[in-house]
Amino acid sequence: MTHQKQSRAGIARRLLRPLRRDILMLLKELISVNTVAIPPEGQETPGQCVLRNFLQSRGIRVELYVTAFVRESGHRLARLDRHYEGRKNLIARLAGSGRGKSLLLNGHIDTVPPANGRWRYPPWRPAVKNGRVYGLGAFDMKGGLCAQVAAFCALKAPGIRLGGDLLFESVVDEEWGGGGGTLAGRLRGDSADACVISEGTQLEIFRATRGGFVLDLSITAGDTANYFSKEEVVGPASHLVRLLEWVENWRGIRARVQGTGPYAGFADAAPVQLLAVQAGRISSDVPLSVPVEAAVRVYFQFLPGEDVAVLKKEILDSLAKLPASDPFFRTHPIDCRTLFDPPLVGHELAEDHPWMKQMVSAAADVTARSPIVTAAPYPCDAFILQREFGIPTLLFGPAGGGAHNVDEYVDFESVMITAETLVTAALEWCSG
Ligand SMILES: [Zn+2]
Structure with missing residues (x-):
């Protein structure tokens, strides 16, 4: 650790200390605003307005722009089945002197809908308990x-002048494999020499992300008018077994895939996860009856080096073979829908890339120990930034838990440590 680097982490801490209370208030306000996205729609804009007001009150110029042009762009990653009317991205830029590398801080404002189950802390009523901030998103x-907002505001302080530009963008449509907001930013022309996405990473550095896609498989059979009948009552539920066997077979195949690089230590590097199994419902308000619909939702994830198009074809081809071995599927075809198509692909940033080294060194300076460098157990927008638009991208963000589940929380101290690390990294990365 050089004396100079120590002083950068020290500067970061000093710049951020006065912001701490306001950032906590901002986080609570953001949580209290519903920014749920449910394809094809999303209601992110009220959250973007909260961010805009916060940044503007600190003299930062902010732009909100509509993202509807993504659909008309003709870009192959644009999801034509989504609606973008009224959904706005936010971008702020801190101009540097022009003699240094630029940096993009990217994050998404949309959340998934609240998970079913009992929320001890209601989704949109933020609660602070033992250093944790609870709430949806x-x-x-x-x-x-x-x-990221804290880091941006800190670097706006008088006396600080970066060499390269610092950009902060808050995008829409990331959940559900959208990517529309991040794509809009790139198509609009906002670019940088490096990017950090501050998804929750437990203060670890994720230098790779997975790809993935979700399949909804459903079968329909039977006759609601003739459940009470002398004829054989046909139902789809028992045939779900064949679909579950098909999923299980793929799970076995994919469980043998060895992770490489940052995925080397992962017990299940390329998971196949059964997300939902559905047929009828066990409840006192549901009459005894054979259901006419049965469905499964399955999530395939892919490693950064895998050919996702080939894998997708193999998966769908094997599904198409099911009717050959089971006559039921010949008379009751499987309806197969992809939740997002084309699938998401993974990405990987080389361990010795200058941006990686910069973040490792910044994290070490802030916490006085070497950060864990690993890979994300999920897909995200990183591949759009890095693979489609050539912006070296990694993930670094706070600690927490409960994402996509009840009682989601973030550890507030780790939010501030994330900010310190981003400031420390930016001070050096963007220096002249
Ligand atoms: Zn996310």
């Missing part, structure tokens, strides 16, 4: 966005 990823 606290960890995924309003906490990370607040860390």
Whole structure:
């Protein structure tokens, strides 16, 4: 650790200390605003307005722009089945002197809908308990966005002049494999020499992300008018077994895939996860009856080096073979829908890339120990930034838990540590 680097982490801490209370208030306000996206729609804009007001009150110029042009762009990653009317991205730029590398802080403002189950802390009523801030999106990823806002505001301080530009963008349509907001930013022309996405990473550095896609498979059979009948009552539920066997077979195949690089230590590097199994419902308000619909939802994830198009074809081809071995599927075809198509692909940033080294060194300076460098157990927008638009991208963000589940929370101290690390890294990366 050089004396100079120590002083950068020290500067970061000093710049951020006065912001701490306001950032906590901002996080609570952001959580209290519903920014749920449910394809094809999303209601992110009220959250973007909260961010805009916060940044503007600190003299930062902010732009909100509509993202509807993504659909008309003709870009192959644009999801034509989504609606973008009224959904706005936010961008702020801190101009450097022009003699240094630029940096993009990227985060998404949309959240998934609240998970079913009993929320001890209601989704949109933020609660602070033992240093944790609870609420929907606290960890995924309003906490990370607040860390980026804190870093941006800190670097706006008088006397600080970066060499390269610092950009902060809060995008829409990341959940559900959208990517529309991040794509809009790139198509609009906002670019940088490096990017950090502050998804929750437990203060670890994720230098790779997975790809993935979700399949909804459903079968329909039977006759609601003739459940009470002398004829054989046909139902789809028992045939779900064949679909589950098909999933299980793929799970076995994919479980043998060895992770490489940052995925080397992962017990299940390329998971196949059964997300939902559905047929009828066990409840006192549901009459005894054979259901006419049965469905499964399955999530395939892919490693950064895998050919996702080939894998997708193999998966769908094997599904198409099911009717050959089971006559039921010949008379009752499987309806197969992809939740997002084309699938997401993974990305990987080389361990010795200058941006990686910069973040490792910044994290070490802030916490006085070597950070864990690993890979994300999920897909995200990183591949759009790095593979489609050539912006070296890594993930670094706060600690927390409960993403996509009840009682989601972020550890507030880790939000501020994330901000300190981002400031420390930016001071050096963007220096002349
Ligand atoms: Zn997220």
